[in-house]
Amino acid sequence: MNMGRMLDDFEDILIPRRTEISNWVWALRHLNPVLPCAENKIYTPEKIKLEVLRSHKIVTLIDRESQNDFSKEHIINKILDILNEIGYCRSVLTLRILAFFLAQITTRICQGIYVNKHAVDKLKTRMGNIRIMYVPSHRSYADFILMSYVLYHYDIDIPAIAAGMDFHGMKGMGTVLRNTGAFFMRRSYNSDSIYWDSFREYVHQLVTKGDKGIEFFVEGTRSRTGKSLYPKFGLLTMILRAYFNSEVPDILFVPINISYDRIMEEKLFGFELLGVPKPKESTSGFFKSLSIINENFGKVFINFGDAISAHDFFNGKIDRSCHNLDPVYLRKITESERRATSLLAQKIVESQQKLCTVTTFNLISTVFANNLNLWQTSIDVNTLLSHVKWMDSILRNFGAVCDFDGTIECLLNSIEVHHNLIRWNTKGECYLVHDAIDLRNVDKTKMKGHQLSEKTMLNAVPLVMLQLYVNPILHYFINPAIVVTILRRNYSKRHKDKLLDEFNFLRSVFAREFVLFPENSTRDFIETLDRLNELNSIDIDGNLISLTTDNDLYHLFQHILEPFLLTYYILCNVLTNANLRKETESDIISETQKEIEKLFNDHINEYIHPYSLSLDTISNCLQNMVDLKMIQKIKRDETYFYQTTLYLIENLRNQICDYLLYIPKGNINKSICKL
Structure with a gap:
């Protein structure tokens, strides 16, 4: 067995970064990125905001709200403030600098970033006159950073990226993220109809007028457990509005699975699941997290799936002609469209699961967890190898793609990556590590x-x-x-x-x-x-x-x-x-x-x-x-x-x-x- 045969469509995009004279040469190269919808007139981030203000929906909103105690000027200024809070920007210089630093960091902490190149090439052939939505799994804060890194590597235009307001409040970092394509959304809108309508229209303009793709997480937030989360429908419904109203002929949704050998937040998630509140995102916290450059996080697998066409998926499930009699800005999502949206979200999550790459440590962990149920707290390395091979064969029978190559070297390398969790002693016995947990910074009075x-x-x-x-x-x-x-x-x-x-x-x-x-x-x-x-x-x-x-x-x-x-x-x-x-x-x-x-x-x-x-x-x-x-x-x-x-x-x-x-x-x- 060898990794090439098991993951023959994957390539390690860090290999050229490790061998070139300087990563600056790559980061500063001439860019000619492929655009998903190049036929669209180019709308700058500022023009997108203006299109929102000019839209019938927002004009109607301004007229309605100004009938209360506020002037039109006041309402317009409030909407502009909201759009400035939401809207993405684009700085090529920022992208280049980040590309350089990401190349430096990933080549140091990762053994490889493996991407399904065949699927990426197939996707690129469909670009040029179609709206594309990238929908990755969400297991780590690194997800959207790695996605941009991969697209930059393959010379695909960086999409507009839906991000939570947690990042918006990070001094300095919020601006950096905005300049690399992030647009920010609040977790809840409460009863603020002006914010709700402004955000919904902003997304609508990105879909109908934008030449770039959009990246969002259908799960809505990071999974702290490693399992898929039940999908959220809000942003997905906003994106589909343009298709339901026949304003765009089709939208492609690209399910993507990002599988980590080792998750950067593993200890944080372990504490969170037991009730320790997560630390608030901050710039100082970000710089403290840079200590990870001294760690080994093994491999990352990024698997692009076949794009799901909205036109093909909804064919026979909905009737778009029911909207024809109403002005576009007054059209509402029908019940059949809501049900069909739920089915699409379901298909995306299922696709993400099927695209999962099983790492060697997934196999080791499952063997260990099973043995612990049988009161076996340690296991001989050779016995572990035998059990991992057995687990690998079972998962392959169930259709999984695994990176385990069947060798003792692969097994020991995986244990070394996870030395904070599993180690082996001089007797050749592997055991779970319990002495690496530090509770000094845990405030038990704030436990959830x-x-x-x-x-x-x-x-x-x-x-x-x-x-x-x-x-x-x-x-x-x-x-x-x-x-x-x-x-x-x-x-x-x-x-x-x-x-x-x-x-x-x-x-x-x-x-x-x-x-x-x-x-x-x-x-x-x-x-x-x-x-x-x-x-x-x-x-x-x-x-x-x-x-x-x-x-x-x-x-x-x-x-x-x-x-x-x-x-x-x-x-x-x-x-x-x-x-x-x-x-x-x-x-x-x-x-x-x-x-x-x-x-x-x-x-x-x-x-x-x-x-x-x-x-x-x-x-x-x-x-x-x-x-x-x-x-x-x-x-x-x-x-x-x-x-x-x-x-x-x-x-x-x-x-x-x-x-x-x-x-x-x-x-x-x-x-x-x-x-």
Whole structure:
């Protein structure tokens, strides 16, 4: 096995940066970037703002608002202030300087940046007269920086990049980001209709008048877990408005997956998931983070997928002619267009997942996590190599692309990159590192959830960090894990229809945890049975299905869901508590973490995975209960309260209890549980 055969369409774009005389020569080269929509009249950033002001929508807005107590001049000045806050700029000099420094930094901290060149070349052939939206996965702050670096390398025009207001407030850095194409959006608009309409029209003008692409994250924010997040529809809907109104013939959405050997924010995310607030973005914090130049972050894989054409995707799903009778600026998104937008977001996320590159450390982490469930805290290097090879073969069977080349050198190199998490000793045994966690700067009084003890934090953080490298590949395993979780309750045969019902139930429970869409449930069920049958993990006798004899794959799948099931189970207990049936989100989260910490510290004979303490999982469960109408989310004075429908939560708790390997004693009537 070799990396070239497994990733034969990828090239390391750092190779020329390492061999040239000076990176300045590359950064200062003559630029003739390919434009996505070169046929458009060139609109400068300032002209885009003027087009917003001249648009019928904003003119109507000014007339409407000026009928109140404000003059037209006041309203216009307010809109100009908003546009100046939002709008991107473009400085070629800034781009060149950043390109040079990025070349210097990446060649020092990365072993390689591997890009699917074939897909990039294919995309470039479609450029010239089409609107292009770049939609990368979002796992790190480095995502949009690397995207610009890659496009600069391939001489593709840098797009306008949607960025959060967190960066806008960074002194100096906000200006630098704006000059490289960032436009800024607030996380919430509240009741400020002037801001909302101005931002929406600004995006509309970028789509209809701009010659550049737009880059945005369909997930809305960074995933702190390594898993895909449930997509957001706001910005996507704004972009599609031009297509729905027939103002542009087509829009191409390019799904992109950015896979990291090692995430720069791994420790930060580990703390955040347990409740430590993230530090506020600041310029001083940015310069402190430059200490990373002394670290080794291994490889980065950037995989461009096939562009999704809006015209092709929406064909037969919507009727754009329904807008013909209304002026463009008065047209509203129809319900069928909203549903179709949701399906497009779903397709983008699924495409990003399929474009994932499985790193060697993803394999190592999954092996380690599985062994810890079996109380194996260390593993011989040669045994680890054997297990990683096995895990690699399983993932390839599920369609994954892996960078593991099968050698002990590749394995040891990956462990060296992650020496802060896993090391090997003189006996050749690999073990999880617990002594690298520093709690001195953690202010426990500001914890978002329960104030976890120092003992819990020291034990939990390394394991939570390890899980960050298991999570990116769970989308390959989640459906098989659900089937095995159902079948393991007993070894009797299960009718296919009954199995599908339970499969759909667990998918609905974990819909936000693993981004599972009901539209794909039957298809995924059939594919999962086929895969498990190929792996000899199940027996299919007509419509009757059962597990085969106990094996390593069975143990792997039965442990994957356990930390999530336990969190959901404890949360249900908390919600059925008479004193917490109508409480704030923070109260419920805190109480849930408190109960899980008790289990974590008290039940020393049962393995309680500390990832069960994750605030992200608790929040996902709460949101999904709202989606399933089991609880009602009520907002009062900027605070959210949850009102529980008791019998629905009790039913969910009892059903989850059926699937747990370990049932916490004293929390539920055991007669209900049928394991």
